[in-house]
Amino acid sequence: MLSPAELAAVRADFPLLARTLRDDRPLVYLDSGATSQKPDPVLDAEQDFYLQRNAAVHRGAHQLAEEATEAFEGARRLVAGLVGVDTDEIVWTSGATAAINLVAYAMSNATLGRGGEAARRFALQPGDEIVVTEAEHHANLVPWQELAARTGAVLRWFGVDNDGRLRIEDGVITPRTKVVAFTHASNVTGAISPVAEIVRRAREVGALTVLDACQSVPNMPVDLHAFDVDFAAFSAHKMLGPTGAGALYGRRELLAAMPPVTTGGSMVEVVTMSETTYAPPPQRFEAGTQPVAQIIAMGAAAQYLGELGMEGVWAHEQQLAGELLQITDIPGIRVIGPTDTTDRLAVVSFVVDGVHAHDVGQVLDDAGIAVRVGHHCAQPLHRRFGIAATARASASVYTTADEIATFRESLAGVRAFFGQA
Amino acid sequence: MSNAMQELYQQVILDHYKAPHGKGLQDAAAGSACGESHQVNPTCGDEVTLRVEVDGQQITGLSWDGQGCSISQASLSVMTELTQGASVADAERLGEVFRDLMNTRGKGLDDDDAEDLLGDAVAFTGVSQFPARIKCALLGWSALRDALVRGTSVTASAPHTTQEIS
Numbered sequence: 001m002l003s004p005a006e007l008a009a010v011r012a013d014f015p016l017l018a019r020t021l022r023d024d025r026p027l028v029y030l031d032s033g034a035t036s037q038k039p040d041p042v043l044d045a046e047q048d049f050y051l052q053r054n055a056a057v058h059r060g061a062h063q064l065a066e067e068a069t070e071a072f073e074g075a076r077r078l079v080a081g082l083v084g085v086d087t088d089e090i091v092w093t094s095g096a097t098a099a100i101n102l103v104a105y106a107m108s109n110a111t112l113g114r115g116g117e118a119a120r121r122f123a124l125q126p127g128d129e130i131v132v133t134e135a136e137h138h139a140n141l142v143p144w145q146e147l148a149a150r151t152g153a154v155l156r157w158f159g160v161d162n163d164g165r166l167r168i169e170d171g172v173i174t175p176r177t178k179v180v181a182f183t184h185a186s187n188v189t190g191a192i193s194p195v196a197e198i199v200r201r202a203r204e205v206g207a208l209t210v211l212d213a214c215q216s217v218p219n220m221p222v223d224l225h226a227f228d229v230d231f232a233a234f235s236a237h238k239m240l241g242p243t244g245a246g247a248l249y250g251r252r253e254l255l256a257a258m259p260p261v262t263t264g265g266s267m268v269e270v271v272t273m274s275e276t277t278y279a280p281p282p283q284r285f286e287a288g289t290q291p292v293a294q295i296i297a298m299g300a301a302a303q304y305l306g307e308l309g310m311e312g313v314w315a316h317e318q319q320l321a322g323e324l325l326q327i328t329d330i331p332g333i334r335v336i337g338p339t340d341t342t343d344r345l346a347v348v349s350f351v352v353d354g355v356h357a358h359d360v361g362q363v364l365d366d367a368g369i370a371v372r373v374g375h376h377c378a379q380p381l382h383r384r385f386g387i388a389a390t391a392r393a394s395a396s397v398y399t400t401a402d403e404i405a406t407f408r409e410s411l412a413g414v415r416a417f418f419g420q421a
Numbered sequence: 422m423s424n425a426m427q428e429l430y431q432q433v434i435l436d437h438y439k440a441p442h443g444k445g446l447q448d449a450a451a452g453s454a455c456g457e458s459h460q461v462n463p464t465c466g467d468e469v470t471l472r473v474e475v476d477g478q479q480i481t482g483l484s485w486d487g488q489g490c491s492i493s494q495a496s497l498s499v500m501t502e503l504t505q506g507a508s509v510a511d512a513e514r515l516g517e518v519f520r521d522l523m524n525t526r527g528k529g530l531d532d533d534d535a536e537d538l539l540g541d542a543v544a545f546t547g548v549s550q551f552p553a554r555i556k557c558a559l560l561g562w563s564a565l566r567d568a569l570v571r572g573t574s575v576t577a578s579a580p581h582t583t584q585e586i587s
Contacts, residue, residue, distance in 0.1 A: 023423045356490035358465045358557065366426045374465045388466025388488060417430075418491065419439060 001315040002308075002397070010308070011398050013039035025368030028403045033187055033347045033394030034372050035237045036218060038301075042241055045300035049293040057292055058266060058283070072292055075299025076282075079247055082302040082310075083213070083232070084223035089255065091248040091282040092290050096214045097139040099233035099248035100181070102285060103210055104143040105261040107179070111151050115259030122208075122258060126152030129177045131207070133158040133166055133193070134384055135186040138377045140212040140233075144181055153178070158198075160384055164189030164337035166198075173201045181210040184222070184232075188378045188392065189337025190321065190347035192216070195227050203228075208254070214238050218396060219317045219345050221310040224249050236294065240397075241301035245294035248285070255281035262287040305397070313397050320346035320395040323404040327393075330412050332421060336382075336390055346395035349376065352411075354420035357389040363417055364391075367410040428527065428547030429554070430491070433499075437541075438491040443501030447484040449474045455482075456572020458564040462556050467493045471564035475572045478509050485561065492545075492554050497561035499541045509569055515539070516562045522546060523555045 002010065011017055014037045020026055029037060049071060055064035057072040073087075080087045093099040109115065110122035124130075130144050130153050148155045156177075159167045164186065173180060180202040185192045195211065202209045211232040216222050218239035224232050231254070235246040250258065260267060260278055264287040269277040278284045305313065321341045325348060327333050332353035338344045352360050361373035372392045375382045382388060393407060415421035449455035454475045461468050469487030473480055483505050485497055500519075504512040518535050519542055527550030529543070530536060536543050548558045 022425070356465075356467075356488075358467075358490035358492070358554070362426070362429065362551070362554070366423050375463075379466075382466065388468065419435065 001319065002312055006308075006312075007316070007398075007400060010039075011400070013041065013304075014398050015040065015043075017398060020368070022366055022368055028367075028369040028406050030393040030395060030399065030403070030407055031370045031372050032218075032396035032399065033215060033238070033376075033392060035243070036240050036396050037398065038242065038297075039240055039304055041304050042297045042300045046242055046293045046297035049296050054293075057290070068292060071296045071299075072290070075296045075302075078299040078302040078306070080249075082222075082306050083217060083234070083249060084225050085249050086252065088282055089249055089252050091250060091255065091285040092295050093233075093246045093248050093285075094244055094291065095237070095246035096212065096233040096235040097143075097246075099231075099246055100140055100210065100212065101143045102248055102261050103231050103233075103250075104147040106258045107147060108150050109259040109261065115257065118257040119259050124151040124153045124178055127176060128153045129156050129174060130154070131156050131158070131173055131177050131180040131182075131202075133182045134160045135164075135166060135189065135191070135193075135381050136181070136183055136378065137187050137212060137214070138379070140181050140183060140210075141380070144179075158182070160189075160381060163339070164191045166191070166193050168194060168197055168201070173205055173207065175205050177202070177205050177207040179208045179210060181212070183212040183214075184216040185219075185345050185347070186337070186378070186381070187215050187347060187394075188349045188376050188381050188390070190215075190345040190349075190394075191338050192220075192343040192345065195229070199228050215345055215347060218305065218313075220314040230254055236298035236301060239298075239301050240304060241298040242294040244291045245298045247298070250281065252281075255285070258285075260284050260287070264288050266290075308397065316397060317346050317395065320399055320401065320404060321348070323401050324348040324393055324395065324407075326404075327408055327411055330408065332415050333411070336385055336387070346399070347392065348394070349390040349392040351387055351390055352414055352420075355414055355418045357391040359418060360391045360411070360414050363414050364407065364410050367406070369407050369410055371407075425527070425547065425550050429551060431544040431547060433541055433544040434491060434495040437495035437498040441494055441498035441501075443484050443498060443505070444486060444494075445484060446470060446472055446486045447482060449482060453481065454572050456568035456570065458567035458571060460560055460564040460567070462489070462493070462560055464553075465490065465557070467557060467560055469493070469497060469560055469564050471497075471561065471568050473565065473568040473572050475509060475569070480504055480507055480509060480512055480569075483565075485564065487560075489560065490554075490557050492548055492557040493560045496542075496545060496558045497564075499544070500561045500565060503540055503542060504565065509573060512565065513569065515542075516566055519545070519562055520559065523549050523558060525549050 110119040232249040357373040467489030471485040474482030
């Protein structure tokens with residue numbers, strides 16, 4: 001748990017948290033599940049790169065290029081360390097969406113015969129199966145729908161229970177399953193998936209596993225080697241880092257066997273007019289100029305979280321989840337997701353009886369409280385619950401119990417404002 | 422409650438939200454020219470199906486069904502009141518004026534004639550201060566424009582869709 005003094009020190013690192021809005025009300029930022037705010041060390045890292053070290057990485061024989069490369073690869077070490085993997089198992093991407101698409105398109109390319117014999121394990125035949133869950137963010141659903149459409153594979157999924165937990169039933173993963181893509185923690189319900197159970201079932205049939213770790217990496221200890229997943233995706237901007245950067249974790253031997261997706265400069269060994277051999281991973285998957293400053297800042301974010309200690313961050317997160325879930329005491333509020341703090345993040349989506357989510361968000365905004373409204377890029381999950389939209393409050397390491405109390409107080413007045421109470 | 426909020430949620434809007442006009446799709450009379458439009462605002466899941474019946478150049482029937490926030494529902498309700506029985510040209514002109522109003526960033530049109538024309542719809546002036554809500558107020562008007570094209574023209578237009586932002 002973060003002590004009050006530690007929490008105050010954390011908040012002091014986030015300049016934006018000090019601003020006011022809408023008639024000078026202090027900001028209560030409860031939209032960290034959409035994007036987190038950024039601490040000074042992250043902002044400084046990005047600026048410092050441009051002020052002091054800006055040069056092309058992995059080329060050039062001058063000192064600036066050396067320093068830029070060192071910072072760039074140093075970020076890879078920091079990010080790998082935060083999620084418990086080896087440095088060369090981290091591939092830079094523009095974000096989690098790009099990371100998941102990278103795997104899906106590499107499988108497409110393997111299906112077309114690219115990557116040769118070594119890549120055969122990624123190839124899909126018509127009738128092979130891809131398994132996802134009903135709780136996925138569109139970023140971990142649509143790429144698999146598209147892969148199925150391109151290869152003739154069949155998309156199947158685990159459903160979701162009334163309390164928002166995944167329903168892990170027999171018969172979804174079958175001997176024909178080639179890949180199982182699932183979220184570590186839902187960006188709507190906050191429910192943490194039974195990773196070990198899903199991985200065990202996938203392993204039994206030799207299927208690859210792809211974990212969407214966007215919501216978990218900023219908020220809880222994540223050890224991808226211990227999880228034994230094959231791939232994982234997460235974005236910088238949700239973990240106190242900048243937009244434009246993200247990472248794909250891939251198990252070393254899998255990355256080594258995987259054909260490239262985006263091709264061009266920086267990912268090659270030998271290029272002739274007729275053919276090309278490719279660099280080993282991770283460079284094989286990093287064609288073109290990378291968002292170097294953002295990646296270095298992502299490294300700074302990983303370092304910041306690592307220094308705070310993810311066990312402490314997680315304890316804080318669980319306390320905040322309990323604070324958020326107290327909204328169930330307000331008449332007319334229904335939480336979409338688990339209403340206990342077991343295995344869930346401080347991400348709480350809810351509906352207000354008789355008031356549309358957009359109107360809920362507007363009233364909260366008027367009090368300086370930022371929440372997200374809509375389907376949160378998870379339309380199937382909302383459809384599963386028979387609703388078009390929810391409001392969602394999501395916390396981060398800098399969120400305080402007092403802020404959540406302010407939120408609950410404002411929320412309690414919403415129904416009366418719309419004549420519903 | 423801030424001034425901007427009071428301007429956004431005018432009583433007339435809340436009243437229309439609670440008791441919307443025209444809600445519930447009506448069957449069109451046999452043989453009449455009928456246009457229907459389905460509009461979605463993917464960012465918040467608002468949805469409306471609107472049906473318009475046209476006799477010559479006159480709107481003789483207008484009904485809709487859908488779900489959405491107070492602004493979208495109230496706007497549909499006010500629009501139904503204003504355009505039911507109006508000529509197609511007047512309804513289209515009204516839609517243009519309303520769209521202009523939505524671009525005023527809360528300032529209003531500063532045009533008495535236009536405001537007379539808008540009637541209760543002037544209450545939506547406050548909406549134009551909130552960029553995220555303008556689409557809510559326009560949902561019904563977009564449906565009407567599209568349905569009129571479908572109901573009065575032999576060439577069906579493509580359904581209007583908004584880009585998803587997620």
